Each structure stands twice: as structure tokens, then as C-alpha cells.
Amino acid sequence: MFSTKNKVGLVLAGLLGLSDVPQFLMPTPDGETGPPYGILVLGSVCGVVTLVAVVIAWTxxxxxxxxIAAGARVLSMLSALPAFFVDVDAPIKVLAAVFVVVTIVSLVLMLSPAARPAHVTD
Incomplete structure (x- = not known):
């Protein structure tokens, strides 16, 4: 049985996955700094995998x-880390930092031990 923490983590992961899905539709314009198209596709795939895994886990x-949802979130998070090491605008770095922090919070909540039923003693 999932605890409230587990369910909150699943909801956060689902929201992150939902935000990842349309990434492949927004390629970096020519002449601008941004992720390669392959990374955008990877993010979209991670988003779909996350959503499917969250639905299965929840139901x-x-x-x-x-x-599986946690693994997809970790992979998606790792693809965002290069934003801290290249020359991009500060708002993009802040957005990447928020993404990383929310991902870590969702991982901790999802993977925390599930609620255990209390033992009934006679």
C-alpha cells in the first residue's frame, strides 16, 4: 500500500513527465545555444515512460x-545537467535547477518505504 508521500512523489513525477513529453516539438533554433535534438527526443521518451509507469504504479x-518511473526521471534529470556548464541565460539555469530539485524531491518521495499495516495483537 502506498503512503501519502509515495502518492505525492508519483504526482510530481507525473507532472514532470507531462512537461517532458512535448520537448521534441521545440527544437533549438539555428544559431542559438540549446540541447541537441536527440536530447529533446530522449526527454520526450522519458516523459512518456514516466507517465505510463506512474499510471501503472498508481492503479x-x-x-x-x-x-521504472524513477529511472526515467533520473535519466531526464541527467539530460538537464549540462545547462549548468554551458553559456546559457540565467533564467534557463534557474529553470534547470528547479527541475533538478523537484525531480530529486519526487524521487525521495516515490522511493520512500511504503506504508505498512499496523499489527493487530490479541
Whole structure:
């Protein structure tokens, strides 16, 4: 049985995944600094995988699906880290930082131990 923390983590992961899906539709314009198109496609795939895994985890309370969602979120987060090491505008770095922090929070919440039923003693 999932705890409230687990469910909040799943919701955050679902929202992050939902924000990742349309990435491949917004390629970096020529002459501007931004992620390569392959990274955008990877982000979109991670978003779809996250959404599917979150739905399965939520509806079936399946811990394996939680791990898949967490793996997709980690991969998506890792693809955002280069923003800290290249010359991009400050708002983009702030957005990447918020994305990384929210991803870490969702991972901690999703992967925290699930609620255990209390033992009834006679």
C-alpha cells in the first residue's frame, strides 16, 4: 500500500513527465545555444515512460513501476545537467535547477518505504 508521500512523489513525477513529453516539438533554433535534438527526443521518451509507469504504479500499486518511473526521471534529470556548464541565460539555469530539485524531491518521495499495516495483537 502506498503512503501519502509515495502518492505525492508519483504526482510530481507525473507532472514532470507531462512537461517532458512535448520537448521534441521545440527544437533549438539555428544559431542559438540549446540541447541537441536527440536530447529533446530522449526527454520526450522519458516523459512518456514516466507517465505510463506512474499510471501503472498508481492503479495497481506496483513497486516495479515506481522504479521504472524513477529511472526515467533520473535519466531526464541527467539530460538537464549540462545547462549548468554551458553559456546559457540565467533564467534557463534557474529553470534547470528547479527541475533538478523537484525531480530529486519526487524521487525521495516515490522511493520512500511504503506504508505498512499496523499489527493487530490479541
Amino acid at each position: 495497481r500499486e506496483h513497486r516495479g513501476a515506481v522504479r
